[in-house]
Amino acid sequence: MRLPKFSALSGLWIRCAALLAGVLSLSGCEWYRMDGPQSTITTEGPVAARQTDLFYLTCWVTLVIFIFVGSTLAYAIWKFRARSEADAHAEPPEQGHGNPMVEIGLIGASVLSLVIIAFPTIRDISYTYDVPEAQKAFAYNVTATGYQWWFKFDYPSETIPGAGILTTGNELVIPAGRPVHIDLRSADVMHSFWIPKLAGKVDMIPNRANFLWLQADHPGYYWGQCAEFCGDSHALMRFRVIALGAADFNAWLAHQKEPAHVAEAAAKPAAQFASLRSFGTNEIGFPANDLLERDPFAAWKQKQLPDAAPADPALIAQGRALFASKTCIACHTIRGVDGAVGVRGPDLTHVGARTTIAAGLLENNPEELQRWIHNPGAVKPGNKMWVEGFLANNIQLTPADETALVAFLSSLK
Numbered sequence: 001m002r003l004p005k006f007s008a009l010s011g012l013w014i015r016c017a018a019l020l021a022g023v024l025s026l027s028g029c030e031w032y033r034m035d036g037p038q039s040t041i042t043t044e045g046p047v048a049a050r051q052t053d054l055f056y057l058t059c060w061v062t063l064v065i066f067i068f069v070g071s072t073l074a075y076a077i078w079k080f081r082a083r084s085e086a087d088a089h090a091e092p093p094e095q096g097h098g099n100p101m102v103e104i105g106l107i108g109a110s111v112l113s114l115v116i117i118a119f120p121t122i123r124d125i126s127y128t129y130d131v132p133e134a135q136k137a138f139a140y141n142v143t144a145t146g147y148q149w150w151f152k153f154d155y156p157s158e159t160i161p162g163a164g165i166l167t168t169g170n171e172l173v174i175p176a177g178r179p180v181h182i183d184l185r186s187a188d189v190m191h192s193f194w195i196p197k198l199a200g201k202v203d204m205i206p207n208r209a210n211f212l213w214l215q216a217d218h219p220g221y222y223w224g225q226c227a228e229f230c231g232d233s234h235a236l237m238r239f240r241v242i243a244l245g246a247a248d249f250n251a252w253l254a255h256q257k258e259p260a261h262v263a264e265a266a267a268k269p270a271a272q273f274a275s276l277r278s279f280g281t282n283e284i285g286f287p288a289n290d291l292l293e294r295d296p297f298a299a300w301k302q303k304q305l306p307d308a309a310p311a312d313p314a315l316i317a318q319g320r321a322l323f324a325s326k327t328c329i330a331c332h333t334i335r336g337v338d339g340a341v342g343v344r345g346p347d348l349t350h351v352g353a354r355t356t357i358a359a360g361l362l363e364n365n366p367e368e369l370q371r372w373i374h375n376p377g378a379v380k381p382g383n384k385m386w387v388e389g390f391l392a393n394n395i396q397l398t399p400a401d402e403t404a405l406v407a408f409l410s411s412l413k
């Protein structure tokens, strides 16, 4: 077999490089920036890192195959092209049966590339399946349940006397630097649980116990998303994961276990936030600024603290009364509020301390909260708080009612 001349191959390489550069510049976007909030390339934990490494390995192996096959094909096309009119009409040359050495070599190369991909794949399927044996005793356990279209998070090892286990919605707070085993359940249809920077997708299947594990290497704020089509608002079914250092995580847990503050006269006393001192001070106040966009983790910490300018206590009390009289209590639990024991919608005991509402869709500020309760169907089509053009249970709210409810819900920290 004759080797191609150097000039022929280098010319091909230059053309390939020019084509690649052209495609990348034509794409117009900042193709080299791959660190968006739902990036699977910029990973923040060992499970996602293994999955990304496998992706890269497969890419490199297939790139080598592509370059080898592509350049051989290009060379053959160029080398054996018709050079004259007579060439084009000539009889084809005598056909051979092939070259045994080339064929054996190609089979060997195919097997080798499969082996290069298969061994790390099998190793990492086993690693990403569940928390490694040596770390099992150190793992933290959470149960995530998918609903159309939001996520419920239960903390089975965090029990509250008289109220069962700690439950939150749409924002999952976990300890950083520690494996977290997450049991996955569904209350209705199939969903898929996905936090791109921490771990790949695993389905939440009705009547089937599924699970995954992940670990956030550092404290931070991570985006999650339902990744299985589950109805009208599948694309609007998001959540957030907040990873905290051990001390902050325990402080958060202690605070979450407390019931909602329901004193008539004043906002929750500052002393009750003493355990969250390490979170800094709350500068968000009212109205919200764009801190959530610039630094979501800092915004989340500030959300845990009392508002700089809390709403009028009388307005909050009015909102609380409306929450009962308008039957919101039938679908939502607020620990500490009489009768608010519903489980159809998210637990709202500390909803004022979340950075997002409507399953990670809207920023949790008074304007967005009002927009949400005014017409949830316009924000998230098909959701159960909106039935045929009206709030569920045919709830009628005046603008003043909405303002009072927003003040009450925002005060729940």
Ligand code: CUA
Pocket: 146, 147, 149, 190, 191, 192, 226, 227, 228, 229, 230, 231, 233, 234, 235, 237
């Ligand atoms: Cu839940 Cu898609």
